[in-house]
Amino acid sequence: MANPLHGPSTGPSVAEILASHAGGTGSPTKTAARVADAIAARGDDGTWLSTVPRDQLITAAEAIERRPAARTLPLYGVPFGVKDSIDVEGRPTTLSCPDYAYIATATAPAVQKLLDAGALYVGKTNLDQFATGLNGTRTPHTVPRSVYGSDLISGGSSSGSALAVALGQVPFAVATDTAGSGRVPAALNGVIGFKPSRGLISTVGLVPACKSLDCLSVMAGCIDDVDRVLDIMVGRDDDDPWSRERGPRHRNAAIRVGLPPDSELEFFGDDEMRMAHNAFRAQLRRTHTVVEVSLEPFLAAGTLLYQGPWVAERLVEFGDFLTAHPDSIHPVVREIFEGGRSYTAVDAFAALQKLQQLKAVVGRLWQHMDVLVVPTIGTTFTVDQVLAAPIDCNTKLGHYTHFGNLLDLLGAAIPLGATADGRPCSAMLLGNALSDDTVLQLAAEILDEPRSTHQEATVPLAAQERL
Structure with a gap:
């Protein structure tokens, strides 16, 4: 359907929903009905691939209301969406490829933590097929559009997760971010996309794109919502070999901000975006x-992702499906997968050695700064522009995001309003691994949000059960 919006229209925050449920002006069942009606009113706009039917959603909300000490649950009746590359028991996981679809037999641990905390699962959100793309057009389903209209792309691969938040249907959504898949669509829809340090949130139950780089991320309308959700999702998982403990909380020290020189910033001829x-x-x-910091070693690492052997890592998961069902795969995604076959073990080791050299260079830069600030995207594209030049446009969209996980960084895309001609503008705050709280603190300062930590020492649910 046509999009009448021009910018995000985020709904009530997690805190506001909790206050409504606690005070009696609202309830999980009322919230469930509101969400179901809002989704139905939009029709098939490419946001959701599957949703819990209205009556079942209300029944699930009623079950939350009947849980012991329900109103003390940290996400009591708060609705959320899940990217359709992450398993939820009894629900289809499709990766936007109908022939690949299966019914999940278990729920991803990170999602299960949200359910245990009282959150209300609404459905699965759209994505670029096999989580391969930053634009949102690589799907056999309805191609989603940005809430800024003018036929702008939604961004991807976590297109639906960003839209579900930007449309006000849910206060937060679970996404993923391997090469910018959580940050780019957040930027294009005027919401926050937070990619934590890899390993803080379990990736068990995620169908991997590049397993050594994959990361679950969070879309939300405010930093407080990100904090609340992270406090639930973060936790060590011994079934995830990349899992690690959370870093220290920010201790109110002045944050040193790294800015690249103007000459190193690329906006691809987009003067309005540059001015903004x-x-x-x-x-x-x-x-x-x-402090001024060169962007060169970061960009050099970024070129390794799609111009290097990490493309071949996607074949670990999807190689057999590519061989058996090539026509079931979106043509652009198939082309990318096929390109992975050309790399050798020598190529892989050469790239790993090059990456290690760049990590050493970047590692020294963190001695002089705490957070690096760059644009999230240098320009925007329409759907027609991406369809005409899918690889070139996608590469430009990932200019500032491709290097993040390769260099073991975390990143927050935060909205800055709009350009003079009405398109979304977003900044990305990057930090060294495990400096998540410092990045979130700077994000809150820039967005002029008061910030408090909701759980100074978060105790995993499994540990609570042992107390």
């Missing part, structure tokens, strides 16, 4: 301690 970002940089210089 430069205005933000000028404001940041007035409010924070700024």
Whole structure:
């Protein structure tokens, strides 16, 4: 259907929903009905691939209301969506490829933590097929559009997760981010996309794109919602070989902000985006301690992702399906998968050695800064532009995101409003591994949000059961 919006229209936050449920002005069942009606009113706009039917959603909300000490649950009746590459027991996992679909026999541990905390599962959100793409057009289903209209792409691969939040249907959604899949669609829809340090959130139950780089991420309308959700989802999982403990909380020290020189920023001829970002940089210089940091080693690492052997890692999961069902795969995704066959073990080791050299260079830069700030995207594209030049447009969209997981960084895409011609503008805050809380603190300062930690020492649910 046509999109009448021009920008995000986020709904009530997690805190507001909890207050409504606690105070009696609302309830999980009322919230469930509101969400189901809002989704139905939009029709098939490419946001959701499957949803819990209205009557079943209300029944699930009633079950939450009957749980012991229900109103003390940290996400009591709060609705959320899950990207359709993550398992929820009894629900289809499709990766936007009908011939690949299966019914999950278990729920991903990170999602199960949300359910245990009282959250209400609404459904599975759309994505670029096999989580391969940053634009949202690589799907056999309805191609989603940005809430900014003008036929702008939604971004991907976590297109539906960003839209579900930007449309106000849910306050947060679970996404993934291997090469920018959580940050780019957040930028294109005016919401927050937070990709934590790899390993903080279990990836068990996620169908991997590149298993050594994959990361679950969170879409939300405010930093407080990100904090609340992370406090539930973060936790060590011994079934995930990349799992690790959370880093220290930010301790109110001044945050040193790294900014690349103007000459190193790329906007691909988009003067309005350049002006909007430069205005933000000028404001940041007035409010924070700024140091100049070259972007060159970061960008050099980024070129390794799709111009190097990490493309071949996708064949670990999808190689047999590619061989058996090539016509079931979106043509652009198939082309990318096929390209992975050309790399050798020598190529892989050469790239790993190059990456290690770049990690050493970047590692020294963190001695002088705490957070690196860059644009999330340098420009926007329409659906027609992406369909005409799918690889080129996708590469430009990932210019500032491709290097993140390769260099073991975390990232937050935060909305900055719009350009002079009404398109979304977003900044990305990048931190070294395990500095998540510092990045979130800077994000809150930039967005002028008060911030408090809801669980100073988060105790995993399994540990609570042993107490």
